[in-house]
Amino acid sequence: MSASVRGDLVRRVAVAAIELDEPIPLDAVPTPALLLDEAALDRNLVRMADHLSSKRKLARPHAKTHKCPIIARRQIEAGAVGICAAKTSEAMVMRGAGIDEVLITSPIVDTARAELIADMVAEGPGLMVVIDSVLGVECLERALADRGASMTVLIDLDPRMGRTGVRELEDARRLAARISASSVLNLAGVQHYCGHVMHVQGHGERSAQSTAHWQRAFTVIDALRADGHAIDVVSGGGTGTYDIDCEFDPITDLQVGSYALMDEQYRVIGSKTSAVLDEFEVALTVVTTAISQPAAGAITVDCGFKGFASESIAPVAPEYAGATYRFAGDEHGVLVLANGAQSPLIGDRVEFITPHCDPTVNLYDHYFVHRDGRVHALWPIAARGCSW
Numbered sequence: 046m047s048a049s050v051r052g053d054l055v056r057r058v059a060v061a062a063i064e065l066d067e068p069i070p071l072d073a074v075p076t077p078a079l080l081l082d083e084a085a086l087d088r089n090l091v092r093m094a095d096h097l098s099s100k101r102k103l104a105r106p107h108a109k110t111h112k113c114p115i116i117a118r119r120q121i122e123a124g125a126v127g128i129c130a131a132k133t134s135e136a137m138v139m140r141g142a143g144i145d146e147v148l149i150t151s152p153i154v155d156t157a158r159a160e161l162i163a164d165m166v167a168e169g170p171g172l173m174v175v176i177d178s179v180l181g182v183e184c185l186e187r188a189l190a191d192r193g194a195s196m197t198v199l200i201d202l203d204p205r206m207g208r209t210g211v212r213e214l215e216d217a218r219r220l221a222a223r224i225s226a227s228s229v230l231n232l233a234g235v236q237h238y239c240g241h242v243m244h245v246q247g248h249g250e251r252s253a254q255s256t257a258h259w260q261r262a263f264t265v266i267d268a269l270r271a272d273g274h275a276i277d278v279v280s281g282g283g284t285g286t287y288d289i290d291c292e293f294d295p296i297t298d299l300q301v302g303s304y305a306l307m308d309e310q311y312r313v314i315g316s317k318t319s320a321v322l323d324e325f326e327v328a329l330t331v332v333t334t335a336i337s338q339p340a341a342g343a344i345t346v347d348c349g350f351k352g353f354a355s356e357s358i359a360p361v362a363p364e365y366a367g368a369t370y371r372f373a374g375d376e377h378g379v380l381v382l383a384n385g386a387q388s389p390l391i392g393d394r395v396e397f398i399t400p401h402c403d404p405t406v407n408l409y410d411h412y413f414v415h416r417d418g419r420v421h422a423l424w425p426i427a428a429r430g431c432s433w
């Protein structure tokens with residue numbers, strides 16, 4: 046399937062909220078389902094917005110976490126300068142929903158994607174993309190020139206993570222010179238996202254590691270400025286370093302993502318003042334049903350690999366202290382209860398904090414959005430599957 050056919054499909058995706066005529070109780074939602082606590086979400090958005098503005102930083106929240114234009118719109122309304130999208134298709138969904146200021150945070154290197162990006166640029170301003178190769182520059186240049194368009198780009202710097210980005214100072218200087226020589230690309234700054242630092246246990250250690258990586262990035266930024274480039278945007282940082290990176294002067298905006306929904310992987314890293322990162326509330330849960338009892342002290346719920354995504358950590362059921370969840374296949378999981386603890390009965394609902402929110406969200410079509418104990422709307426996870 047060509048990228049343009051995939052692009053047409055993305056453009057047709059539903060983005061509007063489905064409001065229920067009659068709100069329904071939480072226990073009427075068919076399981077497994079993603080529950081979104083709207084009040085907790087709003088508090089998280091306000092808390093981060095207030096924090097960043099008090100530090101004179103901009104918010105450029107990452108929409109890869111929620112993949113939902115309705116939440117992206119709320120982040121803009123809370124003061125964000127724009128949002129991030131991980132990939133071209135995710136950006137297409139957000140732009141299609143009327144969110145103009147979007148930074149694509151993964152480099153592209155092919156003509157098909159460059160053309161989709163150039164089409165979006167031709168439709169209106171606000172789109173930026175990161176670049177880390179001359180191939181990426183050349184693809185974008187051709188696609189933009191064909192449409193008589195131009196766009197702003199950031200150089201992606203690799204914080205020694207070994208994923209994307211320019212690693213060496215001289216490579217950054219060469220790429221900046223190449224972009225500056227382009228008649229259709231405008232270099233506005235850099236991206237530097239330390240993904241490998243976000244989940245470092247303990248605030249002190251996280252702070253030390255983030256500081257070391259950023260100091261190296263600042264050397265690169267100084268050199269680019271000395272070469273005459275205007276580095277106006279210095280974008281990076283995430284939920285794990287939201288209160289660390291905002292102390293560095295050169296950083297202009299933070300790309301925080303998970304704070305909006307939260308997950309167990311983030312809770313366990315700890316905060317400056319607590320063993321648990323609890324400054325943002327768990328707004329997202331997965332509700333399941335206990336459907337069978339394989340043994341005393343264990344209960345099977347109707348949610349497995351197709352309902353929870355995790356690299357390592359398990360979902361957590363806060364109502365059952367000390368219980369551990371283990372995956373028991375695609376559709377099932379087993380909650381093993383602490384010795385002597387009360388088990389859910391067959392038919393009971395069991396709610397879980399997700400292990401890792403971003404890929405878990407990507408498994409579902411909608412959020413069941415609740416307020417005051419009742420679900421009043423379904424919000425489409427419109428960019429679900431938009432990982433290209």
Ligand SMILES: Cc1ncc(COP(=O)(O)O)c(C=O)c1O
Pocket residue numbers: 107109110129150238240243282283284285300301302303304
């Ligand atoms: C480039 C980039 N920026 C920002 C984020 C958001 O980070 P977090 O969810 O840790 O806040 C991510 C997440 O993976 C990312 O890849």
